[in-house]
Amino acid sequence: MHFIRQVTTAHSSIITERSNVSSMIKQRCLLPLLSGRSGSCRLCETFTPAPAKDQFQEELVIRPLHSGDIYASFQFRTLWDTDFLQEGQKKVSHYRLFPKSLGQVLSKFSVQELHISFTQGFWRTMQWGQPFIPSPPGAELWVWFHHTVSDVDGNWKELTNVLSGIFCASLNFIDMTNTVQPSASFKPLGLGNATDHRFLRYATLPREIVCTENLTPWKKLLPCGSKAGLAVLMKSEKLFHSSFHSQAVHIRPICQDEQCTSKAWELRQTLNVVFDHYTSGQGKKEWSLFKMFSRTLTEACPLASSSKVYVDITDNPELSPATPLLSQAVVLGDRRTYSVYDLTRAETFGQLRSFNLLLRWKGDNMLRPLLHAERYVAGFGLQTGEIHTVIYNNHPYRAFPVLLMDSVPWYLQLYIHTLTVTSKSRDNKPSYIHYQPAKDRHRPHLLEMLIQLPPHSMTEVTVQFERALLKWTEYTPDPNHGFYVGSSVISALVPSMVAMSTNFTQDQPLFSSFVPVKEESSYFVRVYTEPLLVNLPTPDFSMPYNVICLTCTVVAVGYGSFYNLLTRTFQVDEPSPPLAKRLANFIRRIRGVPLLA
Amino acid sequence: MYSLSLHFFYPWIYLKKRIFTFCTIETGQFFSSGHTNNWAVLVCTSRFWFNYRHVANTLSVYRSVKRLGIPDSHIVLMLADDMACNYRNPKPATVFSHKNMELNVYGDDVEVDYRGYEVTVENFLRVLTGRLPPSTPRSKRLLSDDRSNILIYLTGHGGNGFLKFQDSEEISNMELADAFEQMWQKRRYNELLFIIDTCQGASMYERFYSPNLMALASSQVGEDSLSHQPDLAIGVHLMDKYTFYLLEFLEEVHPASQANMNDLFKVCPQSQCVSTPGHRTDLFQRNPGSVLITDFFGSVRKVEITKDTINLTSSVKPPIQSIAEHHVLQFVADVSSQNPKQKDWHPPDGFILGLWTLILLVFFQTYGIKHLKHIF
Numbered sequence: 001m002h003f004i005r006q007v008t009t010a011h012s013s014i015i016t017e018r019s020n021v022s023s024m025i026k027q028r029c030l031l032p033l034l035s036g037r038s039g040s041c042r043l044c045e046t047f048t049p050a051p052a053k054d055q056f057q058e059e060l061v062i063r064p065l066h067s068g069d070i071y072a073s074f075q076f077r078t079l080w081d082t083d084f085l086q087e088g089q090k091k092v093s094h095y096r097l098f099p100k101s102l103g104q105v106l107s108k109f110s111v112q113e114l115h116i117s118f119t120q121g122f123w124r125t126m127q128w129g130q131p132f133i134p135s136p137p138g139a140e141l142w143v144w145f146h147h148t149v150s151d152v153d154g155n156w157k158e159l160t161n162v163l164s165g166i167f168c169a170s171l172n173f174i175d176m177t178n179t180v181q182p183s184a185s186f187k188p189l190g191l192g193n194a195t196d197h198r199f200l201r202y203a204t205l206p207r208e209i210v211c212t213e214n215l216t217p218w219k220k221l222l223p224c225g226s227k228a229g230l231a232v233l234m235k236s237e238k239l240f241h242s243s244f245h246s247q248a249v250h251i252r253p254i255c256q257d258e259q260c261t262s263k264a265w266e267l268r269q270t271l272n273v274v275f276d277h278y279t280s281g282q283g284k285k286e287w288s289l290f291k292m293f294s295r296t297l298t299e300a301c302p303l304a305s306s307s308k309v310y311v312d313i314t315d316n317p318e319l320s321p322a323t324p325l326l327s328q329a330v331v332l333g334d335r336r337t338y339s340v341y342d343l344t345r346a347e348t349f350g351q352l353r354s355f356n357l358l359l360r361w362k363g364d365n366m367l368r369p370l371l372h373a374e375r376y377v378a379g380f381g382l383q384t385g386e387i388h389t390v391i392y393n394n395h396p397y398r399a400f401p402v403l404l405m406d407s408v409p410w411y412l413q414l415y416i417h418t419l420t421v422t423s424k425s426r427d428n429k430p431s432y433i434h435y436q437p438a439k440d441r442h443r444p445h446l447l448e449m450l451i452q453l454p455p456h457s458m459t460e461v462t463v464q465f466e467r468a469l470l471k472w473t474e475y476t477p478d479p480n481h482g483f484y485v486g487s488s489v490i491s492a493l494v495p496s497m498v499a500m501s502t503n504f505t506q507d508q509p510l511f512s513s514f515v516p517v518k519e520e521s522s523y524f525v526r527v528y529t530e531p532l533l534v535n536l537p538t539p540d541f542s543m544p545y546n547v548i549c550l551t552c553t554v555v556a557v558g559y560g561s562f563y564n565l566l567t568r569t570f571q572v573d574e575p576s577p578p579l580a581k582r583l584a585n586f587i588r589r590i591r592g593v594p595l596l597a
Numbered sequence: 598m599y600s601l602s603l604h605f606f607y608p609w610i611y612l613k614k615r616i617f618t619f620c621t622i623e624t625g626q627f628f629s630s631g632h633t634n635n636w637a638v639l640v641c642t643s644r645f646w647f648n649y650r651h652v653a654n655t656l657s658v659y660r661s662v663k664r665l666g667i668p669d670s671h672i673v674l675m676l677a678d679d680m681a682c683n684y685r686n687p688k689p690a691t692v693f694s695h696k697n698m699e700l701n702v703y704g705d706d707v708e709v710d711y712r713g714y715e716v717t718v719e720n721f722l723r724v725l726t727g728r729l730p731p732s733t734p735r736s737k738r739l740l741s742d743d744r745s746n747i748l749i750y751l752t753g754h755g756g757n758g759f760l761k762f763q764d765s766e767e768i769s770n771m772e773l774a775d776a777f778e779q780m781w782q783k784r785r786y787n788e789l790l791f792i793i794d795t796c797q798g799a800s801m802y803e804r805f806y807s808p809n810l811m812a813l814a815s816s817q818v819g820e821d822s823l824s825h826q827p828d829l830a831i832g833v834h835l836m837d838k839y840t841f842y843l844l845e846f847l848e849e850v851h852p853a854s855q856a857n858m859n860d861l862f863k864v865c866p867q868s869q870c871v872s873t874p875g876h877r878t879d880l881f882q883r884n885p886g887s888v889l890i891t892d893f894f895g896s897v898r899k900v901e902i903t904k905d906t907i908n909l910t911s912s913v914k915p916p917i918q919s920i921a922e923h924h925v926l927q928f929v930a931d932v933s934s935q936n937p938k939q940k941d942w943h944p945p946d947g948f949i950l951g952l953w954t955l956i957l958l959v960f961f962q963t964y965g966i967k968h969l970k971h972i973f
Contacts, residue, residue, distance in 0.1 A: 209679045580960065
């Protein structure tokens with residue numbers, strides 16, 4: 001009997017955990033058969049696959065934007081009927097569609113909800129409308145921990161380190177100096193009766209870059225990887241050559257039906273990208289899947305229960321290949337019509353077994369976004385400054401409240417007594433203010449306000465600050481670039497022109513079911529402002545040694561010459577005896593012997 | 598059956614030709630290199646867009662090492678700045694090594710473990726010595742053992758005895774030598790290959806004193822390492838000369854290749870590189886001619902075929918050691934039990950002797966020997 005025994009240690013593999021159940025059965029069954037033993041395939045007999053409690057859906061939404069760009073939004077959703085946080089029972093150990101690395105993170109740190117996003121670029125609300133999944137530039141992480149956790153800060157620190165290893169990002173820079181606990185924003189998006197904000201942690205790293213090294217592990221979390229389904233379109237050379245790129249992971253527990261009799265864990269991986277071929281002058285207002293992604297679709301992911309492509313045709317673009325399937329959805333307060341392509345059906349791919357979409361766009365009108373915000377730093381010099389946040393309410397007749405959350409690092413010392421909120425050049429007093437002052441090198445400022453925005457108006461929030469002088473070891477290696485201040489977050493329930501549907505159905509397209517809709521007349525919106533880049537007073541790190549040398553030389557030569565010129569006098573003097581004679585005299589003096597001449 | 602079982606393993610496990618005559622040869626020949634796993638630590642220490650070439654250097658070595666079989670879990674890649682998605686890069690998500698954009702060394706499947714401000718001297722030394730905080734994830738650790746062959750590649754700006762990290766701090770050659778000694782004391786490597794591509798790179802390996810180290814540098818003390826060629830579309834120099842020719846050499850190497858270290862020493866002679874590459878092998882036990890390139894750059898696995906059945910349920914007993922393996926283990930034990938090298942007393946060298954002779958000569962000349970008794 002020949003065996004092959006591997007002498008070395010094994011590779012750690014990311015894929016082995018999620019190998020197909022069917023191929024595992026094949027391998028286990030074929031080995032004993034081929035070994036020549038007759039009959040007993042004991043492994044095959046006792047191995048019956050358990051009923052699948054998880055399902056996977058993928059979808060792509062393509063929306064031409066008002067400015068001529070095109071917005072593509074991928075969403076991959078895995079629903080799993082299990083419980084990571086149960087105590088006293090066996091830990092979850094068999095993972096099929098849900099990635100094992102994330103499952104272990106959830107159970108180890110008792111995480112109730114986790115949202116992490118990596119974004120490159122800034123979402124221009126006025127030109128592009130509202131995104132399906134908003135995200136600020138850089139990295140953003142907010143987590144609700146389970147109410148049984150005793151040391152939330154310790155869990156948070158370890159969680160950020162583990163996530164930095166999973167996503168190849170420097171999330172380990174998240175510590176107490178940039179973490180806040182918002183009291184009113186960032187309520188749980190899934191099931192969460194924990195409204196105690198001590199279990200919430202929010203941090204953002206505006207400087208974090210996103211590149212292929214973040215996309216690679218993100219793609220590896222998908223059940224089909226980047227080999228089948230919609231993920232084959234994700235080629236980094238095209239995705240990062242865009243105005244906006246954002247990838248995110250959202251994990252939360254949700255109800256599976258209206259009465260909430262059964263709960264499931266939902267993992268959503270979203271990737272939003274805005275291609276700017278038209279505005280950067282590379283082409284006309286026509287796109288194809290091949291032009292955007294340099295790939296076409298060949299098959300749906302075999303593990304997916306539904307795989308669809310939605311194309312927004314509300315503005316009547318020319319679309320080929322045409323499809324009879326249409327669907328209407330009310331999303332973000334607007335009723336839009338979509339062409340639906342179902343990739344699980346073979347006829348979508350046609351005879352060439354490849355699906356390429358062609359879109360030629362003519363329309364020009366766009367629904368004006370009702371809520372929009374900007375932020376900038378005013379002032380001059382490196383001592384003081386002023387942060388201005390401007391919020392626009394473009395609704396013609398309705399006023400609504402917004403919740404503004406600002407997290408400012410400690411080295412910009414805010415003077416809260418100078419905080420002013422003005423709307424239409426009149427003072428507008430917020431009805432709820434939560435302010436936590438910063439502690440130097442310990443925690444940042446947190447300011448949350450509930451402001452009522454009058455209809456069709458501009459509201460300005462200003463606060464003055466002073467820049468601190470850091471210790472010389474606290475500067476980054478490139479301090480002249482400046483220091484980043486994270487985006488402000490504005491959360492609001494915006495009144496909707498079109499009635500939203502509160503029906504809960506499992507067949508809802510994913511892009512309209514991300515945020516739960518509680519009432520018909522309004523929809524939830526989160527707007528992020530630009531991050532700020534401020535210069536702090538920076539010492540001159542370059543060449544201090546040379547400067548000191550030069551200065552000392554100039555001073556010595558200049559001052560020394562003047563001093564000599566003014567005070568030197570010449571007088572005759574006897575030559576002093578040489579050193580050796582002086583040393584000998586010194587020794588003779590000690591001995592008491594008469595000295596030399 | 599063999600083909601199906603091999604299906605479980607990665608395709609670059611290469612059964613050496615010797616295996617088929619295994620029944621007749623001794624294990625000594627089989628375990629000649631003594632390592633069972635391979636690690637690589639690849640560091641780029643420069644920040645800013647005009648140091649594009651250092652990131653391209655590191656990524657080309659990363660690409661070769663991955664191609665020859667070392668998986669991402671065994672590579673610690675440290676890039677001090679992001680060139681691929683830099684806003685100045687006219688082709689985002691790419692880093693090219695050849696002009697006219699021939700070869701994208703960044704690729705589609707890259708995992709950077711330390712990036713941006715995380716690449717510091719402290720983190721680098723912590724990775725080498727293993728003294729990391731307990732919450733550090735596995736991908737950021739160098740989990741090598743005493744049977745690991747490690748490849749360490751550094752590139753950036755350097756000088757005589759130091760290497761600059763991110764324009765704000767330096768690592769000296771003494772610190773590096775001490776870190777390697779710590780690694781030896783803690784049995785964190787079997788053999789280590791150190792390659793450095795900076796100006797005056799040979800000064801960085803001058804102070805090594807731990808066994809089983811081989812070092813290569815792109816230039817001698819007093820010489821500068823030069824960059825290779827600029828690309829006019831990207832606007833910066835793409836690679837350094839030494840690593841460019843090293844990449845060309847490594848592109849010819851495949852997992853079954855028998856190329857050895859002597860070929861690596863010949864990479865980039867002075868006619869191509871302008872600087873003189875140097876190497877150091879005195880601390881290395883084996884003859885460089887018998888060391889394969891794939892011992893460090895690849896991850897060639899050894900598969901041992903046995904015709905005996907091994908009963909796994911019996912009580913634990915030590916595996917039968919072959920004589921040669923026993924010798925190897927004995928040798929390791931001897932080396933490890935040696936006391937740390939004490940500084941031997943050397944008689945004073947010529948300079949000190951000459952100085953004192955001069956002093957005494959002047960003294961006696963001034964006073965004459967016969968006068969001495971009057972003075973004292």
